[in-house]
Amino acid sequence: MSETRVAALRVRPRIWIGLTIWLAYTVLVFVVGKLSGVPYTDLGDDGGTLFLGAGLSLIIGAILLAITTSLLGWWRPALFERKRSVRWPIFVPVIMGVALVTNLASTDWGSYDLGFFAASIVLILVGFTEELTTRGLLLVGLRSRLGEGWVWFLSSAAFALMHLVNALTGQDLGTTLTQVGFAFLGGTIFYILRRTTGTLIWAMVLHGLWDFSTFAVGHGTPGPLGALGGTIYLVAGIAGLAVVAFVIRGADERIAR
Known part of the structure; x- marks a missing residue:
C-alpha cells in the first residue's frame, strides 16, 4: 500500500491498535455473557437464553465495531484486498459450505419456535463482528509491520483464542480447548476466502451462516447425518492448512509505515 493510501486513513495502522480492538471485543463478549447469567452450555436451550447469552453482545459489539472502524477510517483495508491471490484454494471454503448445508439438512426444524428462530437470526451477526475484529481490523494492524505469513497465523490464532472465554462462562476446559483448535482451522478457512475473493x-457471510447452522443442528433432535457436518469441517480445515501457503505467496498487502 502506498504512502498516499496510508495518509488517506484517519489513523495510521499499528499492531497495538488491532490487538487493543481484539482484546476489547473479547472482554465485551465475556462481560455481557456473564452479566446475562446464561452459562455457555445453556445457550441453545431457548430463544431467550440464546439472545441474552450471545445475541445481545453481538448487537452491542457490531455497533461499537462499526463506530471504531469509521473513526479509524479503516473500512477499505479491513474489507478489501489490494489484489486477490490465486483462485483455486477457494475449494477449501467450498468444502466448509458443504458442511454448513449438511448441518442445515440435519436440523430438527420442528423443534424451532419463533423466539428461538429470531435469536438464531441475530446470531448471524457473529460473522460481521468476529471477522471484522480479527481478519479485518487486527489484520490491518498486523500488516503495518509483519509479513503475510505472520498475518495469517496471528489473526487465526487470535480468532481461536477468543473462544477461551467459553471456559469462563460454563463450558468445560477440555471441550473449550478442542473448540480453540477447531477455531484456528476455521480462521484459516476464512483467511483463504478473503484472499481468494x-x-x-x-468470509463474514460464511462465518455467520456456519455459526447459525451449528446452533441449529444442536437444537432438538438432529437427523442421522447430524455429526457429519463437523467431520466435513475438519477435512476443510486440514485442507486449508495444506494450501494456505499458496494464498500467502506473493501477497503485496503490507501497509507502508
Missing part, C-alpha cells in the same frame, strides 16, 4: 465480506 479479494474481500472479507464473503
